[in-house]
Amino acid sequence: MDIGFLAQHLFNGLMLGVIYAMIALGFSLFFGVLDVIKFSHGDVVTLGAFAALGAIAFVGSVVPLPGLALVLGLLAAIAASMAAGMVIGGTLVLPLRNAPPVNVLLITLMAGTILREAIRLGVPNGGNPKPFPALLPDRRIEIGSFSVGIDSVTILLAGLAVVVATHHLVTRTRLGLAIRAVAQDPEVACLSGIDFRRTVLGTFALGSALAAVAGCMLGLYYREINFSMGLVLGVIGFAAAVVGGLGSLLGPILGGFLFAGVQTLVTITVPSASAYKDVAAFAVVIALIGLFPTGLISERASERV
Amino acid sequence: MPGNGLPKRAAAVAIPALAFAGLAWLLGAEREWEIVTILVGFLAVLVVLDRTQPGRAVAAACRAERSVANATAVIATLVVLWTFREEHFALLMVATVALSATACVGLNIQMAFGGIANFAAAAFFTLGAYTAAVLTGHTALPHLLVLAAGGAVTSVLGLVLLLPVLRTRGHYVALVTIAFGLLLRNLLEVNDTFGGPQGMKIPAFAPFGFDFGTITSIAGIEVSFYLPYALAAAALFGMAFLAARCLELSWIGIAIDAVRTDPIAASTFGLSPARWKATAFLIGNAMIGVAGALYGMMNGFVNPNGAGFGESLTLISIVVLGGLGNLWGTVAASAVVLALPEKLQPIQEYRLLIFAAVVIAILRFRPGGLLPRPLRVLGSRDGVEA
Numbered sequence: 001m002d003i004g005f006l007a008q009h010l011f012n013g014l015m016l017g018v019i020y021a022m023i024a025l026g027f028s029l030f031f032g033v034l035d036v037i038k039f040s041h042g043d044v045v046t047l048g049a050f051a052a053l054g055a056i057a058f059v060g061s062v063v064p065l066p067g068l069a070l071v072l073g074l075l076a077a078i079a080a081s082m083a084a085g086m087v088i089g090g091t092l093v094l095p096l097r098n099a100p101p102v103n104v105l106l107i108t109l110m111a112g113t114i115l116r117e118a119i120r121l122g123v124p125n126g127g128n129p130k131p132f133p134a135l136l137p138d139r140r141i142e143i144g145s146f147s148v149g150i151d152s153v154t155i156l157l158a159g160l161a162v163v164v165a166t167h168h169l170v171t172r173t174r175l176g177l178a179i180r181a182v183a184q185d186p187e188v189a190c191l192s193g194i195d196f197r198r199t200v201l202g203t204f205a206l207g208s209a210l211a212a213v214a215g216c217m218l219g220l221y222y223r224e225i226n227f228s229m230g231l232v233l234g235v236i237g238f239a240a241a242v243v244g245g246l247g248s249l250l251g252p253i254l255g256g257f258l259f260a261g262v263q264t265l266v267t268i269t270v271p272s273a274s275a276y277k278d279v280a281a282f283a284v285v286i287a288l289i290g291l292f293p294t295g296l297i298s299e300r301a302s303e304r305v
Numbered sequence: 306m307p308g309n310g311l312p313k314r315a316a317a318v319a320i321p322a323l324a325f326a327g328l329a330w331l332l333g334a335e336r337e338w339e340i341v342t343i344l345v346g347f348l349a350v351l352v353v354l355d356r357t358q359p360g361r362a363v364a365a366a367c368r369a370e371r372s373v374a375n376a377t378a379v380i381a382t383l384v385v386l387w388t389f390r391e392e393h394f395a396l397l398m399v400a401t402v403a404l405s406a407t408a409c410v411g412l413n414i415q416m417a418f419g420g421i422a423n424f425a426a427a428a429f430f431t432l433g434a435y436t437a438a439v440l441t442g443h444t445a446l447p448h449l450l451v452l453a454a455g456g457a458v459t460s461v462l463g464l465v466l467l468l469p470v471l472r473t474r475g476h477y478v479a480l481v482t483i484a485f486g487l488l489l490r491n492l493l494e495v496n497d498t499f500g501g502p503q504g505m506k507i508p509a510f511a512p513f514g515f516d517f518g519t520i521t522s523i524a525g526i527e528v529s530f531y532l533p534y535a536l537a538a539a540a541l542f543g544m545a546f547l548a549a550r551c552l553e554l555s556w557i558g559i560a561i562d563a564v565r566t567d568p569i570a571a572s573t574f575g576l577s578p579a580r581w582k583a584t585a586f587l588i589g590n591a592m593i594g595v596a597g598a599l600y601g602m603m604n605g606f607v608n609p610n611g612a613g614f615g616e617s618l619t620l621i622s623i624v625v626l627g628g629l630g631n632l633w634g635t636v637a638a639s640a641v642v643l644a645l646p647e648k649l650q651p652i653q654e655y656r657l658l659i660f661a662a663v664v665i666a667i668l669r670f671r672p673g674g675l676l677p678r679p680l681r682v683l684g685s686r687d688g689v690e691a
Contacts, residue, residue, distance in 0.1 A: 037476045092665065099672060102422045105479050106625065107668045109424070113618060113661040121655065231614060235484055242480065275495040282488035286481050290469035293477045 004145030006268075011148055011156070013264035014257070015221065018159035021256030022214040023237030024244065025166060026207030028252040030089075031241070032183035033203045034097060036104045040088055040112030041211060042234020044081050047115055048212030049132070049225045050123060051080035056133055070135040077212040084115065085208025086201050094200060112230065120227040129226045132219035155217050162213055167249060169206070179203050232278065239285040243292065259284070316363045317370035318377045323350070325381035328640055329388060331648065332395040340648050347641070351676070368679055382539050386532060396531035398644055400603060403538035404596045406639040409623045410545040410632060411592030416621075417630035417678060418558065419585025420565035421471070422479040425486035427616030429459045429590055432489065433597025434607035438505040441602075449512050452598045459594025460587045467586055471579045486617055493609035504608025507601045510537065517602075534603045541599060545592050546632055552588065553681060561585045615657055622660040625667060630678030637676070 023045060030038045055076035059069040088111050096104050120126045136151035170176035178199040181189040190196050218233075219225045237252075240259050244251025259281065266280040331343050353360040367374045389395040408430050415423045423429075433455035440451045466485055470477045494502050510517045517533045552558045561581050563571040568578040601607040623642050627634030646656040 037479070039479075092669065095669065099668075100420070101476065102416065102420060102479075103668050103672060105422055105476065106621065107665055109618070110622075110661040110664045110668075113615075113657060114665070117655075117658040117661065121658065232487065235480065235487065238480055239484065242477065276492075279488055279491045279495070282484040282491070285484040286466065286488070289477050289481050289484075290466075293470055293472065 007146045008148065009264050009268050011152065013260045015152055015156045015159070016263065017257035017260035018156060018163065019214050019217050020236055020240050020259050021163060021253040022159060022210045023233055024240035024252030024256045025163070025249070026210050027238050027241035028246055028248065029179070029203050029207045031246040033179060033200050034093065036093055036101070037238065038088065038093060039105055039109040039234060040115060041207070042230035042232070042237060043112035043115040044084050044208050045211040045215040045233050046119060046225070046227060046230035047084050048077035048081040049215035049219045050119055052077035052216045052219065053130060053132060053225065056135065060133070066135045074213070074216055077216050078209045081208040081212035081215070082205045085204040085211070089204035090201055094197070112234065116227055116230060126227050129224050132223050132225050134223055136220060151220060155221055159217060162210065163253060166210060170249060175202055235285065236281065239289065243288045313366040314370050314373050316366040317373040320363060320367050321374050321377040322381055324637065325378070325385055329385045331640065331644055332389060332398060334648060337649060340645070344641070344645065379543070386535050386539070390528045390532050393529045393531055396529050396535045398647065400531060400535040400538040402639045402643050403535070403542045404600045405620065405623065405643055406636045407542045407545045407596035408593045409620055409635045409639060410549050411589035412620055412624050413630060413632065413635060414549055414552065414592070415586050415589035416624055418553070418561045418565065419582050419589070421582055421586055423482050423589070424479055424617055424621065425482040426593055426620040428486040428489045428612040429463060429593045430597035430600070431607060431612040432462065433459050433594035434507065434601025434611070435499060435505065436594070437598035437601045438507045438607055441508050442505070448510055452595050455598025456591035456595035459597070460590040463590040464583060464587055468583060471582045486612060486614055490609050490612040493612065502609060504606055506606050509605065510534070510599065510602040538599060541596065549632055557584065618657070619660060622664050625664050628673055628676040628678055631676045634676030
């Protein structure tokens with residue numbers, strides 16, 4: 001096993017990690033402001049990818065400019081996912097704020113099912129995997145035996161930029177301040193003049209926009225999207241958020257990289273068992289949740305008894 | 306109202322009889338308008354029972370005369386089964402509804418009583434069937450014990466999976482069950498030991514040497530070989546129903562309810578939330594596993610598709626639709642959710658979408674379900690009425 005081969009896998013793992021981290025950040029944000037788990041988040045990722053696919057196909061048929069198609073596809077994805085996230089948040093999650101947590105789980109899970117089934121039935125031939133156009137330049141950078149595509153580098157850098165930008169948004173802007181205030185104590189936040197509903201919906205929009213970008217990146221990386229990919233992504237994203245510590249910002253990023261690391265490790269060490277990649281990932285999810293149910297970095301404030 | 310005994314009993318006979326007549330009509334119905342009429346009629350009866358004064362009185366009468374209502378249901382089941390004794394498809398559907406309802410009784414104990422969201426019900430159901438396949442294929446264990454083993458394997462595996470998580474709050478259990486469902490299906494598909502994607506064959510159920518696969522007549526009257534299965538499934542459901550009812554009325558049921566509604570208050574009274582939740586989960590999973598084992602034997606094969614997430618969601622939809630904790634509601638919902646798409650082919654493709662939308666509507670506007678869980682009546686009935 002030479003260095004180039006390892007570096008290649010390390011790079012792939014990093015890229016996958018940043019995508020998982022973006023999904024996990026959404027879970028963590030929603031849990032932070034409302035103490036709820038929004039299980040439809042994975043399907044919002046799928047929705048973003050399919051919206052991008054549609055927009056790219058449309059732009060491609062009008063003007064043959066891959067750069068423009070990519071930008072417009074990304075915008076369409078963000079718009080569609082934000083709308084879906086805000087509708088789910090506003091009509092399903094917010095009214096059930098005081099209901100038992102199981103009900104919120106169920107209702108968002110069912111909302112995710114609706115998104116999934118709507119994509120399967122609504123998109124022509126939606127039950128089959130769809131090829132995602134390769135819009136990034138496909139040249140490769142070669143250093144010795146290590147070779148990496150420019151598209152992968154772009155995805156990794158863009159992902160890191162998005163994660164850093166989110167961190168800045170939450171720590172440095174007024175919206176971020178409001179989000180953190182609501183997360184800490186909704187009543188006092190309302191007393192200090194923060195519009196609770198608007199802040200919550202803003203959080204849902206922010207998380208869903210991250211999901212949309214993640215969806216587009218997955219499409220650009222795997223060159224294929226699938227109506228049911230959201231379920232697995234949702235589980236991995238949620239698990240990454242939980243393992244990292246729900247409600248924190250750094251935790252989900254850590255969790256995302258951890259999961260990508262596990263998956264990459266299984267692929268490297270047991271190449272014959274690559275079919276078991278997902279099995280291993282879920283086994284790790286179960287084991288980690290069993291061992292650290294409150295996360296590796298637990299919430300700072302102790303729970304009210 | 307002590308003088309009202311007879312009309313009350315009449316109501317307790319009439320309502321189950323009416324429900325089973327509707328079920329029989331649904332099983333025999335061929336045309337689409339008939340099925341739509343049945344569905345609309347079912348909803349209309351629900352509205353009348355729930356919203357009008359006489360309707361509520363009738364519903365209360367059914368609850369008060371529980372034993373009469375249950376006896377009527379048993380007789381009505383036998384009548385329906387005998388009426389359809391030669392119809393393979395109708396009997397298969399009755400058996401499927403009964404077994405799914407059995408699994409949903411188990412799911413009810415977990416979700417409604419214990420408050421543990423189990424999103425891998427179909428995976429555990431399939432696990433029961435795989436246990437039956439392995440045991441009947443490799444050992445000469447009596448088939449009744451195979452059924453029990455299906456339940457035991459399912460509950461022990463579920464417990465090992467969840468015990469570490471039960472000490473914390475609900476989200477994590479949900480995540481573990483979802484991950485387990487996906488894991489099991491994935492594993493069964495890629496692993497050739499259990500037949501891979503094709504699955505495994507299971508011999509017919511043969512308790513005490515009566516091979517259900519070869520029965521073609523009972524006492525000289527020709528019957529479908531699904532009739533014994535439908536009877537066995539109905540009997541299994543009856544047992545699960547009784548067990549759940551006894552559980553609900555016993556101190557175990559009260560303990561489980563207490564740790565769900567307020568774990569902290571319950572633990573100050575010496576009830577360990579983890580222990581009682583584990584109990585609820587164990588019992589529920591055992592029911593799911595036994596039902597799955599019999600279902601596998603009836604079908605003659607089992608494959609990983611049954612363990613899919615969509616199937617688990619369908620079972621949860623049944624429980625929520627019927628009303629969390631309402632066992633008769635579970636039966637009605639099983640019949641509607643499982644039989645309706647089979648009968649109404651145009652909606653077959655859209656069934657998950659429709660169930661998801663209906664469940665969302667129920668959770669949003671009527672969180673108790675179509676038939677909410679009635680309050681438990683302890684002590685003598687006269688004492689309550691006085």
